[in-house]
Amino acid sequence: MAKGKKYRPHHSGKKRNDKHKPQPVVYLPKSVREQLPKTPSGSVRDHLGLWLSKYISWEQDKDGKVKVSRTFQRRLTHHGILHLGGNAAKIAEAALQRQRRLLQKLQQQGYHTHAFELVTASRMVVGLGIESVLETNLRLHHTYGIPIIPGSALKGLARSAALRSVDTSNPIFQTAFGKQQQVGSVIFFDALPLPQGNNHDRLLKLQLDVMNVHFPDYYTGKNFPTEWQNPNPIFFLTVASGTAFLFSLAVPPNRDQQTLSQVAQWLQQGLTTMGIGAKTSAGYGFFRTPS
Numbered sequence: 001m002a003k004g005k006k007y008r009p010h011h012s013g014k015k016r017n018d019k020h021k022p023q024p025v026v027y028l029p030k031s032v033r034e035q036l037p038k039t040p041s042g043s044v045r046d047h048l049g050l051w052l053s054k055y056i057s058w059e060q061d062k063d064g065k066v067k068v069s070r071t072f073q074r075r076l077t078h079h080g081i082l083h084l085g086g087n088a089a090k091i092a093e094a095a096l097q098r099q100r101r102l103l104q105k106l107q108q109q110g111y112h113t114h115a116f117e118l119v120t121a122s123r124m125v126v127g128l129g130i131e132s133v134l135e136t137n138l139r140l141h142h143t144y145g146i147p148i149i150p151g152s153a154l155k156g157l158a159r160s161a162a163l164r165s166v167d168t169s170n171p172i173f174q175t176a177f178g179k180q181q182q183v184g185s186v187i188f189f190d191a192l193p194l195p196q197g198n199n200h201d202r203l204l205k206l207q208l209d210v211m212n213v214h215f216p217d218y219y220t221g222k223n224f225p226t227e228w229q230n231p232n233p234i235f236f237l238t239v240a241s242g243t244a245f246l247f248s249l250a251v252p253p254n255r256d257q258q259t260l261s262q263v264a265q266w267l268q269q270g271l272t273t274m275g276i277g278a279k280t281s282a283g284y285g286f287f288r289t290p291s
Helices: 048-053 072-076 087-108 151-162 171-177 257-273
Strands: 058-060 066-068 081-085 112-120 192-194 203-213 232-239 244-251
Touching: 072 232, 081 087, 087 112, 087 192, 087 203, 087 244, 112 257, 151 171, 151 257, 171 257, 244 257
Parallel strands: none
Antiparallel strands: 058 066, 081 203, 112 244, 192 244, 203 232
């Protein structure tokens, strides 16, 4: 280096303007990227599951590192609301019709069936802890991309509600949920949502929520829970209050209908008094009868 000349690092390309945030990008093959619509704003017309697991937005931080956009769920919404309309609503209705036809076929084969509707009295989030690059998640049907409540979760809730009034030696309890030497006889189907609105504008409504980790350094073991730490907002999607779901149960022909009626009662009690999914202690996941 010549004497008296100051070394200046070489920068290629245009100088970065820190006043403008970098635009998020989606790393997908060109053939796939060309088939995608623009990132939705308040309305997803097709498969929400693909947006949350495959079409994730990435962005660069101030150091040039590529990372998942922490506000991706917020970008999907408009004023905190996400409408699953268009094809998504049609798919949900087709899934409901398919389940109803299945119940009819089972009845023709001698099965006893029972179906009822309940409405979310509060926001609901089932599957919040499912593994995801977004840290939070929502249980969606793998094929349909609509929010569901798995039958396994409903069976567990009905069992917990039953144990409030009977013990495990109760004959109906053993018939319904099984024991060491016996398989439970009641079939719990996945609960499916009913799109709301008129025939021309049917949709499912999701709402954005947020939880704040106020002491991130404390939870990572770096520091005490001091007041000067920056809160770390974590966004997650919930099923909106007022969303109707169809709950369906069945028992084989060799079981009486009393067992089915009692289990349906336990399930309704669990949904209305205990709630289902995550954050029930904070009031999430409770249902009410339709008005």
